[in-house]
Amino acid sequence: MVPPLTNPLAEGVHSLEVDGLALRYHVHGTGPVCVVHPGGPGIAWEYLRAPELERSLTVVYLEPTGTGGSDRLATHPHGYTRDLYSRHLTALIDHLAVGRVHLLGHSHGGFVAQYHAMHRPDQLAGVVLYESAPGNGPEFGEEMIRKAGEFAARQAGRPDVQSVMDAFAAIPAISDDEAMVAAAKGVLPAYVADYWADTPRWSRLQEALQATYISGLGGNGAPDLFDDRDALRALTVPALVVVGRHDVVCGVRWAQELHELLPASRLLLLEHSGHFGHLEEPENFAQEIASFVAAGSNAATIPSWIDNKISSYRPC
Template identity: 70%
Template sequence: MVLPGTDPLAAGVHTVEVEGAVLRYHVHGTGPLCVAHPGGPGIAWEYLRAPELEKKLTLVYVEPVGTGGSDRLPSHPHGYTRALYSRHLAAVIDHLAVPRVHLLGHSHGGFVAQYHALHRPDQLAGIVLYDSAPVTGDEHAAEVMRSVQEFAARQADHPELPAVLKAFAAIPAIADDAAMLAAARGVLPAYIAGYWAEPQRWAPLRESLRATYISGLDEHDAPDQVDDRVPLAALSLPALVVAGRYDVVCGARWAEELHKLIPASQLVILERSGHFGHLEEPGRFADEVAAFVTADHATDRPE
């Protein structure tokens, strides 16, 4: 743990208090700065570690409130909205004491990054929307179902397929941390394009996953839905949109739509990846993200 009062970008684990909650963030790597927000909501940050990217950039991995070593809300598991995550991100970025940062959001973290870009563009030099989508709700759920059916058709003869489909079916009934973790581990073979071709490669990731049940409801028990189509069309920040061709959750269909919506955007489809391109195609992922971030050196960390 880095001691209070030291450089907020020193390598290691840091804490910062925001709205009465103690949040943790982790600094790894070297080079220009990029803040990374993990997905879920409720999946702990470690899965997002990108060693190849850390060779090119300084990564600040945020542990969102409610996950890992960060505090939980008094209303837990409810109240974790994009507005809340964005306010916390704003405080962390202010704490880093740099003029602007690039913000990378993965999966649900992409939803948060979109919201932050729309509400706090003054803090950002650009955003990386990694396996994100412009909407959630029924339309998104239908696309997930279609993608899972395609996955099932490709893997129809695999003996572990029924267990994966059972894990997907159990998601709506999740109500505690144990069930959340079981679901995250259970669906993982569908989230990685070549999982069953190299199960020994992915076993450590599966075992290391940590998860917290977060309901997705606000403090009034209403779903925290996403529909950013209209505002994203007016976004002036540069954006890099990245998705895996075989991502069953936020795949190429949504990446292409985000790219069409956002005026100053670039699109990268990782053709051999699912939902974890930073691990499935680490070299290309690192090259693409680093090239985007270093195209604007305003966020360079002083050497």
Template identity: 65%
Template sequence: MTAPTAYGDSPLPDAALLSPGTHTYRLEGLVQRYHVHGSGPVCVALPGGPGIFWEYLRMPLLEEHLTMVYVEPVGTAEDSRLASHPHGYTRERYSAFLEALIDRLGVPEVHLLGHSHGAFVAAYHAVHRPEQLAGVVLYEGAPVTGPEHGAEAARMVEAFAAEHAGHPGLPGVMAAFGAMSAMGDDEQTVAVAKGVLPSYFADYWGNEERFAPLRDTIRATYISGLDEDLTPDVVDDRAALSALTVPALVVVGRHDVICGMRWGLELDELIPDSRLLVLENSGHMGHIEEPEAFAGAVRDFVRRPTGRGPAHS
């Protein structure tokens, strides 16, 4: 994979590459965007999905202490799509593009934060390309996908349904989960993402006035999760994470139905140099539900990235 080049006749000065705002360059014929906010040590943030646009991951409290570089992964925008789209977006491809982006930033090392699917990519990158990482934040991730992960998610969704039986919003959430396996285009992906969102919070309906604006603004692209040859990009990182050399902060919400407590505890046990943050009043969106606790733990991890033991909870 070739090195990225900036638009224009000459490379941008290093300081400009981390200036606030949206940055765009081409790599391997695709457009790569990233969005910079805040100041301080550099933290590169990967959104979930795959295919969810980055805006939901904005972390204003962290931006007060860190230079947050929010990545718009290839495949998300129309001008960043592979010829094989919606297929071909493996963790290896995401990691290779991420390596080029970090190289481009021109800083000695960065912290890497991945949320949901972004946490799977961040774990892969920390295992295979750790050289430029000072630490990694695995935020609502898991060590595996496939049937084992699916069965646990189904169990948690059933528990959510039982807890909210009779709520007028529940049928819509369950219908969205039922439609997830049949997604095949961007419109369907947006509908499913918005439909399931109440289950991604500890108490969405009790705080609907606060959380509904996020639901209204979700943008998403359909990405299949298959390689170009239609092979599933299945994850089993248990052995690899046991040998991880990068300090890690594992963040999990007590009420997360998708990548919940079972997986957060397992990640923390697997990784030799990890801290664990359990957000007691959060689901899958702790940076929105408990922003102070989340930002405080990540900030402290960046300042003191070594040493095992619990973070704030």
């Protein structure tokens, strides 16, 4: 376990114990607190580091159970459900002892963040659903296949396109950490708006990716499937829905649906991004997140989210 720092929000690496498991988290920046939950499940947190955001916010990057320096469940690679991740977020936010925080979840982390907002709204001043979706059933998988096909058609003639599509096809057979890392690296060119416009930059990210295989099955062996549509209609936590125009995983279709479902939301469309807007359009991303957090940190502005919902895209 990482030696504890006296201040739970001091710059650096921290650890706390939850349910007998060590959870590691990292604190960077200064300003209102924003807790960040990465995606996957199983992708190591480092890809989500956003230095531009840290200029105006205290960003708390969680290493979810089963990844990086946090402990694995005894049932690993099974049992990593949204309920489990939410219980660990509850413990982390209580540990920070600053009252309500903003919560940002990316990709699968967005699934977790919306679950947490539905079940623990008392802990949140706002939630950022960054490349999320209202459900993860068969239609979600079908949409991803369709968008991957669009990527292949758009990039036809590129020498690596077939290997990217092969990596997508291999995802259902993943059963260990090595295969998980290989798949994450293999599909990455489809996850940015234009990998080949700056291949050296994106290949560095590709090589740096680390991941843990997490099955997506609960402790009872059943898939952790969900459809949040009904519950999201009743969510009053202010929400910012963020999506890249070219995302193949949690694309515009899902972001628009989330925005339409949520009573108090804004929709931010990053026109020149895929799945990694914090890296593809870092200044726009950071400015919009910081503005959202600043508004939510001032209680006097919160009714405007409910009474004056912005119903159109806000492209950057």
